[in-house]
Amino acid sequence: MKKFKRKAMKLTLFLTGAAAVFLFLLWACQKHYDPVPQFPKAGASSIALSADKSSVVLAAADADKTALAFTWSDPKFPTKLAAVKFTLLVAKSGSNFSNPTRFEFTGELTGALTAVQLNGLALKYAPLGDSAVLDMKMIASLSNNNQPVASNTIQITITPYSDFELLPKTATLECTSSNANEKAVKFSWPKGAFDGFDGAITYQLQYARAGTNFAWPVKSDVADTTKSYTFSEINEIALNHGITASIAGEMEFRVMATNELGAIQITNVSVLSITPYAAFILTPASAALTCLPTNANEQAVAFEWEGAFRGYRGAVAYQFQYAKAGTNFATPVRLDIDAGSKSFTFSEMNVIALSHDIAASTRGDVEFRAVATNEQGTVQTTNVAVLSITPYAAFILTPISAALTCLPT
Structure with missing residues (x-):
């Protein structure tokens, strides 16, 4: 009996130990995770934003300088300030921050925007290029954008600048047939229009006769920020706008820029003093004609002109x-x-000479020219061709003489 009890006790101890080992192994095979850290929310429900001025008048000379400085309060996130992101939202006043522009600052409680940045904002939100009234507010958040906290909204008025300049401002050009294919002038507007604006911009070069205030300008779309003309092209521009060959006259040039919002900027006016040469030429320039009854129906002269x-x-x-x-x-x-x-026949030339008081069998000069008028009323006149004409007497009484004997019968 004692022997049986002893065996039963050993079996119990064995089973108890086996169960303990099994439970230990089962626990060891399970994965254990650290608890998810729970950060308390920001101590502030909002932050305070302020600017050093409420109205800014910008100047191109200060483009890269600080134009507007901001300060804002600490949101008191339970983390280092270096891990806090601040996003400044800028939008047209009254738009409820629809389509805002964003500027990011990290780990700071101060920030600033330069004149060129503000200029771009003004041009974006005030399409006519007038002063822009903008709303601004700051959003503080953790680096992963969690727990955002917004500031108050401040209102800033910005008057933009235009650094849109056309060069050269003046030039004197003398056009000749020998320099026709040479470069006469290269216009450039190196700084472009809408400084700070990041949208699409198109350019158009315009020119008109000086003093017309660009009432009827010629317009040319330009893909780049330069436009060159040869002397031949400048010569045509001058003549087509009524500047007389060999006489200096002034043409005005300007560039108009339009951005994708429909805003327009126009450069200064560049004034070119141009002396054109006669490209509208009448030939022949001279001729000597002798008109006779025998050549009356023949061609005496064929005038031609072009240009x-x-x-x-x-x-x-x-x-x-x-x-x-x-x-x-x-x-x-x-x-x-x-x-x-x-073209004129000798007979027609004879009539022209006689009708202009050139006596028959006497040489005299008659002047000819061609005059062109475009639909805008601009006039171009050729050189004067001088014809020396000797007419014959086309108004003849016959018989020239006769012998008559008169009798009573």
């Missing part, structure tokens, strides 16, 4: 004129012509 308003896309009307030499075309004969040429 009026070269590059102009509108309608151009031509008129051929002639007058007695020395009268300065005071009362010319005018012929409207569709083509760029006009």
